[in-house]
Amino acid sequence: MEALPLLPEAAPQCSAPPLPTGPCPVCPRLAAEFEPWRQAAFWQALHQRALQREQLLHQQIDTLQAEVRSLKQRLFGRKAEGAAALANLTAPGPAPPRPRGQQPGRPGPRRRAYEHLPTVEETIPLPADRQQCPQCGQPFVPFPGSDDSTVLEVEVRAYRRLIHRRRYRPTCACNGNPGVVTAPPPPKVLPKSLLGVSVWVTVLLDKYLFYRPTYRLLADLATHGLSLSLGTVTDGLKRLLPLLEPLYDALVQRSRQQALWHADETRWLVFATVEGKVGHRWYLWVFHAAEVVVFVLASGRAHDVPEEHLGPVEEGILVVDRYAAYKALAQVKDGRVTLAFCWAHVRRDFLEAARDWPALRDWGLGWVERIGAVYRANDARLAVRDQPAAFAVAERALRQQVAALEQQATAELREPALHPGRRQALASLQEHWHGLTVFVAHPEVPMDNNTAERSERGPVVGRKNYYGSGAVWSGRLAALLFSLLQTLALWGLNPRAWLTAYLEACAAAGGQAPADAARYLPWNLSEEQRQAWRCQPTPPNTS
DSSP states (O other), X not given: OTTGGGHHHXXXXXXXXXXXSSOOSSOHHHHHHHHHHHHHHHHHHHHHHXXXXXXXXXXXXXXXXXXXXXXXXXXXXXXOOSXXXXXXXXXXXXXXXXOSSSOTTSOOOOOBOOTTSOOOOOOOOOOGGGSBOTTTOOBOOOOSSOOOOOOOOOOOOOOOOOOOOOEEOOOSOSSSSOSOEEOOOOOOSSTTOSOOHHHHHHHHHHHHTSOOOHHHHHHHHHHTTOOOOHHHHHHHHHHHHHHHHHHHXXXXXXXXXXXXXXXXXXXXXXXXXXXXXXXXXXXXXXXXXXXXEEEEEESOOSTHHHHHHHOSOOSEEEEEOSOHHHHTOHHHHTTXXXXXXXXXXXXXXXXXXXXXXXXXXXXXXXXXXXXXXXHHHHHHHHHTTTOHHHHHHHHHHHHHHHHHHHHHHHHHXXXXXXXXXXXXHHHHHHHTHHHHTHHHHOTTSOSSOHHHHHHHHHHHHHHHHHOSBSSHHHHHHHHHHHHHHHHHHHTTBOHHHHHHHHHHHHHHTTSSOOTTGGGGSGGXXXXXXXXXXXXXXXXXXXX
């Protein structure tokens, strides 16, 4: 009985027993003395449950507030993740904007030379009333040389080719000739069309390289005196598609022969009714390799699209984000294709954690700095890639930093009661670790997938300007020309000169694709053709 005073200390550690409905059958006096302590334990247990509910509610509030901050950032915030984003996270107030123009300590831009442009000579004499001394009236005499200056001008003009086909009458009496012999008509890329090759080149470049809607181009041409019908241009684009399809097939075949690709996808609207397809959201996939860029328009976003594009590839590395469709590729499952995941997306996880959870700001920025150190170590390794001794030292340093990063993530994941924001970012890092470290053993593989995302910037601008495509054939033409024009840019070729030469070849073939269309692709060109169609460089002006 003397042990009863110890019960108040033990009561908070036990759960509340159920209150009895009647007197204790063993010892009524003991039950009466124990009743206050049991009542205290019961109410303390209820208090603990209330505290647990309150803690859970606070966690839910923090999670919802983090989600609100994330949605606000996506809707209203800056998309950039560079120094400005870090400054906003680290500084208590808004970071001062960087002044525009040339930055101190940075090399100045090179002056451009324009000697490759045609020159129109102009001589400006001194007006007659100023060719004499204003004081005494004595005339000036010419002085050797001139004071020269350069003015750049652009002249865009529409003109009409009025073609006169000479006619001849035979003078012989044989029946081998018709009554009148007429010179053949000039070749046209589209038979029975009024528009010449230069017009179609302008239309294709303006829409698929500069991403302007067709109606804006027509309004621009109208200011030069050329008024065209939108229906005429649209019908002509549809007729141009078969002339370019052999080139697209060759681009796809070349892409399958590569060993390293960057892949990504973005939505592309196609306002057409297709059986089995609900809505107008299609997807524009890009596969960027060292020699060729291929865009694929597909109605879905599943793994069958990259599977079909890669085809029976023997081996290769595909740099992607963490989208699950890439992990489901048959070529990945059987080991023919290795996925290399993007470190920029991992870095974004920690930036978002620092932005959405104020308590995790220092932790997230610390991880961003560690990832930046790995980037710098990899850049230092690539800078000495042609020096075996220095490369070995730089690679050893890189592997040490990558190993330290893995150890840091593993140690943090073992912490008890880990914050959900930390757990989410670290779990994703650990799950994709094998694909994130492909670049260590393969220096030719970049650490991120920015190459594919840069390739999609232009089509995304086009999607914003002309909302996608109005028909399936129009979407196919867009994917074809995006592929062709970006491939030409990879090889440093002038798209206007190249398109002019190819469409003239189509015109010479009677409005059909030339039988040897593949010889116009960059890797099949002769050195003379590459020099003729190469973009003009801008060397520094040494004068």
